[in-house]
Amino acid sequence: MEILISVLIVVIGIVILIIMNFRNRKKMYEFDDFSRKEENRENEEESDNVDRFGHRVVSIDDIVEVDYSQNYEGNEEERNEEYQKSIFFAHQSIILGNFERAKKELERAAGLKMRGNYELGKFYYYCKKDIQNAINMFNFAYNDGVKEAAYYLGMIEEGAENDGLAQDWYNEGAKNGEINSIIRLGKIAEEKKDYEEAESIYLKIADTKNAELIYNLVRIYFKQNKREKILEWQEKLLNEKQIMGLNSEIIKNIEFMLGNEKDRKYVELINQGNELLEKKDYGNAQKLFLEATQYNERGYLLLAKSYYVAGNGEKAKDMYGKAYSLGVKEAAYELGKYFDTVEENEKEAEKWYKIGQELGNAKSIYELGILYECSKEFGKSEEEAYKIYEKAANMKYASAISDMIYYNNRQENGNKSKEWAFKILNETGLIELRREAIRDAQDFLEEMGEYTGNKISEKNYEIEYDNDLIYFIEKNSKGRNIKEETYKRKKSNFWMIFGIVIFILRLIIKCSEY
Incomplete structure (x- = not known):
């Protein structure tokens, strides 16, 4: 015993x-590896387990639970197709809050293409809030030639107040022409009030014809009171063809920069608020947006956006309602989109899209067309839906123009399709024109035997963690x-x-x- x-x-x-x-x-x-310096452990680790800026890098097998790389046999085109499917399903799973399925799809994507490591890194960063695994995946991606990973590694370091390491990563990205890294270097120069350096940095990417990038340059001129420069770039934005990402907010903000003292104060506050939003400093951003409402009622749109990306949908809805009650026509679209995508209330969405249509808002008109085309509840025919798309297309809304190309092609009206395709390539002042729309229009016209000049390069398909996706992530994580x-x-x-x-x-x- x-x-x-x-x-x-x-x-x-x-x-x-x-x-x-x-x-x-x-x-x-x-x-947390950021504390390694404080404990003087850096030199004790083997050099092959440390990246160029001092992070411990583990084996990918320690992060990815299943090795999918040997499980798929197929040529490069087939692997790419499977990769795209995995990214798509991962995106849908994130929206639905099914992070486990999203992770499995992204692990599969990582086995199919090196770029999948980058997507997996973003997933850990945004969805899991797992910084160490995000760092590891971004390191794997960067070492495999995915230059965009440098920006995220810099952003993580900056969030940990390791400004020197952050700058190193941004410089690495900038050397490889990575746009987000270049923008961040410009904003760092802005924060130091080195406007000449910021201007020099932003000018390097101004020829990309991306409205959001050009807007950064315009902001510098606004801070320096260079009115003539603002006018010069406003002219380019509105009157050059194939400007991507132009939207009503950019157009309005530049008008405010050129307006009276009250207008200028408004745009100064919202620019500062947007900078804080990028850093996820929601509380201080909201204070600035609330102050901005004293100068212009459009401030409620920005205030709503700040609540939305923080995962507070109800508060965002209230602020959009406030903006609408004060005559901001874009608020009708935002309310329609909220009821459509968040509350999934199609009847209420239709109501607000119709209000936006009456106010002449092209995005509301376009979304109303989508609602009628995709939902059986309203009993609308394809022809009726495309009549609505055509209204938005005639108001220079780029997505509607793209839809008209393919609708007319299905109707065997080739000449009309070509007419719409040439609008994508040659019309100025198009709203929310995307790189993919330009590329698709060029491909279509080439198939029709038309010469379109230099083709725009293809962009790697990826999950974009925009305001909508971040909202769903925060909403699905709420309460945790x-x-x-x-x-x-x-x-x-x-x-x-x-x-x-x-x-x-x-x-x-x-x-x-x-």
């Missing part, structure tokens, strides 16, 4: 040691308290160990009775 008791005590000790060892190892792996979950997990582990000990003690007592 004494031998049995001794054996059981040894077993208990071994079990506890194994559990504690596992927990300590897990804790070590989860340790990481510290509380960690506490509950520790508590659960404690009771599991306690239960094992009690079971063994009861077993000992039973044995002693015999």
Whole structure:
């Protein structure tokens, strides 16, 4: 009996040691690498486990649970097609809050193409808030030639207040022509009030014909009171063809920059608020947007956006309603979109899109067409839906023009299709023109035997973590308290160990009775 008791005590000790060892190892792996400097451990690690800027890099096998790279046989085109499918399904899963399925799809994508590591890194960063695994995946991606990963590595370092390392990563990205890294370097120069340096940086990418990038340059001229320069770039934005990403907010903001003192104060506040939004400083951004409403009612649109990206949909809806009550016509579209995509209330969405249509808002008209085309509830024919698209297309809304190309082609009206395609390539002042729309129009016209000049390069398909996707991530994560979950997990582990000990003690007592 004494031998049995001794054996059981040894077993208990071994079990506890194994559990504690596992927990300590897990804790070590989860340790935030940004504290490594403080403990002077950098030089103790082997150089092959550390990236060029000092981060520990683990094996990809430690992160990706299943190796999919050997599971698919097919040529490059077939692998690319499968990759696109995985990215698409991952995107849909993120919207629905099914992060586990999204992770599996992205792991599969990483096995099909190196770029999948980059997508997996963004998933860890935005969805899981797992910074260490995000760093590892971005490192793998960058070392495999995905230059966009440098921006995220810089952003993570900046968030940890490692400004020197952040600048190194942004410079790495900029050397490779990575747009977001270049923009961030420009904004860092702005924050230091080195406007000449910021202007020099932004001018490097001004020829990309991207309205959002050009707007950064215009902001610098606004800060320097260079009215003539603002007018010069306003002229280019509105009167050059194939300007991508132009929207009503950019157009209006530049008008405010050229307006009276009240207008200028308004746009100064919202520019500052948007800079804080980029840093996820929602509280201070909201204070600035609220102050901006004292100068112009459009400030409520920005205030709503700040609540939306923070995951507070109800508050965003209230602010859009406030904007609409004060005569901001874009608010009708925003309310329609909210009811359409967030609350999935098609009747209410139709109501607001129709209000936007009456106010002459092209996006509302276009979304109304989509609603009628995609939903059986309204009983609209394809022809009726495309009549609505045509209204938006005639108001220079680029997505509607693209739809008209293919609708007329299906109707075997080739000349009309070509007419719409040439509008994409040659019309000025198009709203929300995308790179893909230009490329598709060029491809279509080439098939029709037309020469379109230099073709625009294809952009890698990726999940864009825009305001809508970030809203769904925050909404689906709402109510989760990481510290509380960690506490509950520790508590659960404690009771599991306690239960094992009690079971063994009861077993000992039973044995002693015999």
